[in-house]
Amino acid sequence: MSGHLFARAPRLDIDSVLTDPSVRIIVCTGAGGVGKTTTAAALGLRAAESGRNVCVLTIDPAKRLAQAMGLSSLDNTPRQVPGVCAPDGSGSLFAMMLDMKRTFDEVVEGHADPERAQQILSNPFYQALSSSFAGTQEYMAMEKLGQLHLRAEDEGTWDLIIVDTPPSRSALDFLDAPERLGSFLDGRFIRILTAPARGAGRGIGRLAAMGFGIFTNVLNKILGAQVLADLGTFVAAIDTTFGGFRERADATYALLKDEGTSFVVVAAPERDALREAAYFVERLRRDDMPLAGLVLNRMQQVDDPELTAEQAAAGAQLLTEQAALDPSLASRNELTSALLQLHAQRMQIAERQLRLADRFAAAHPGVSVTTVTALAGDVHDLDGLREVGDLLAR
């Protein structure tokens, strides 16, 4: 195995990240189905048991993982996981599941007077936007992270927030969606739409006004007048109260670039997952965002590298041939032959996974890596999370 580039990649020392007091936020990201949420939860538990006061923000945890952390309902508030602390009694673990609609509603309620808030909340366009826009979840995850961070700084409730990212089409959506929504709400399209309300023609030139005529015609034709009316009311209501959706998105984005933030990219040893991880690593570098390293989950465990796949396969073959010549050896040889074939298969899988990991290591030589071997079953309780934590730190 020492021939593998991957074996020479720097090790990601998870414990030094978790116990570094200057690290205030850890973002776990990666493709869907690679164990992001479990990793976030395991990191949270491990940090809490080393004495930190941790809040884990999960987006869409599997039922049993949520139960493992004592999350029975989605109430959008961090709840303490009972019985979790360091041996000396310090440290604590809080966990919450994101309710995106509720988070959006709270943003509205927090920034508008009650009457206007009601106007926005009951607007059909707002209702659709807050519950189904593909980027709302990402935006609200960021918003919630910002809120938790403020609370942590003001009240000292937590000194580490760990956030899991939504199961997006692409992991990059987490970084891009807030910006997209922010720039839409503050953008040109909205200004054009609301221009008539502010007095037709003012601020937009004659040419643009003509374009606008065609534009509204087209929209009316396609969407129907009712949609435009809803949208117009929504925009007018939100425009005067928010004033700076984009600034909000920018502030959270800045928080992610802060040196107190650390990104952990999670992947499985599969082509697609590693490709996604590579995109993310490149993006973080380009945006100057702090990367702690890569967690490579679900690695095939190999017990004995002294016996190569080829040796084991050849041995199995020989045993089968012996048994064919001497039937009295059949029962004995059959078992060992099967065991050797099993070993060969595991070694082959491990070898293929390492080749994939090598490719990643070759393209991203400076990235620290830790591997987690595949567990037989899913994580159902704190002990299971602890085991994952141990594997992460090994």
Place this chain on the structure above:
Amino acid sequence: MTERLWPDVVMHVVSGKGGTGKTTVAAAMALALAREGRRTLLIEVEGRQGIAQLFDTPPLPYEERKVAVAPGGGEVWALAVDPQEALLDYLETFYNLKRAGAALRKMGAVDFATTIAPGLRDVLLTGKAVEVVRRKGKGDADAYDAVVMDAPPTGRIAKFLNVNSEVSGLARVGPIRNHADLVMGVIASPTTAVHLVTLLEEMPVQETIDGVAELRSEGLPVGGIIVNMTRPPMLTPEQMAHATAGTLSVGEITAALESCGLGAHEDAIVPALLREAADHAQRVALEQRERARIAELDLPTFELPLLGGGIDLGGLYELAGILRDGGMG
């Protein structure tokens, strides 16, 4: 020949939890359906260019391209649907408005429609698939015999397909609503089948079970379950029972290793083999439990093996053969 399970289905939608290999399965399905000189179209809607990577072709444009031939002269075509292009396409087809596209784009309206406006993006994507399904080729024959869509993951599939309820918040009446109704008419009909891909692991199986329930409650037609990347048991049930109980005969294994020339490191090798056997037995038992849960769904089920060398074009043909033998196509 095996009886065809879905002789009347034209649109096959393939979903699955992330990491289950749904793009691979969708591609194998498109190959399987392209039997006996038929033409199938494989559609990608998430902008990943996964199809191009599988078939080892350059990134797909918003244009139908032939990516593979099937045994017997069939053809697989592929299309990566981009929502922005689909919008301009839609404007041209229905309103003859292609030239307004540039102006709309400049105003930010295209971006609005394809990324912000709730549900619109999905109607555009599913709408394009439906347009292909309804399209006629020469002599009024269908342009494609079957369309396979590599769709969003199980967690979002019901919402993605149920475009009616998606746009209802946005448009209660009007052209968009009419368009959504038309799209829904095809998706919810017996000519569509939604297949779910899973692994024999707890979380993907649970998502599959939840996904089937959700699809059914939304009145969407559920097709089959494709269990992907299965590994056959390497030991007999009796051997596995011994492996779990720790009662495999160390003496026998040692003797056999010596007789085949692997005696040198037997002190390290024997315990390793025993651990691996116990681990294997545990995994097989977990897989059996998940297999039983899938069987309870009482849906046509396919099992596709994990291919040792990873997925290449040869592997896709192999998987397509298994699907075809099982009644797909």
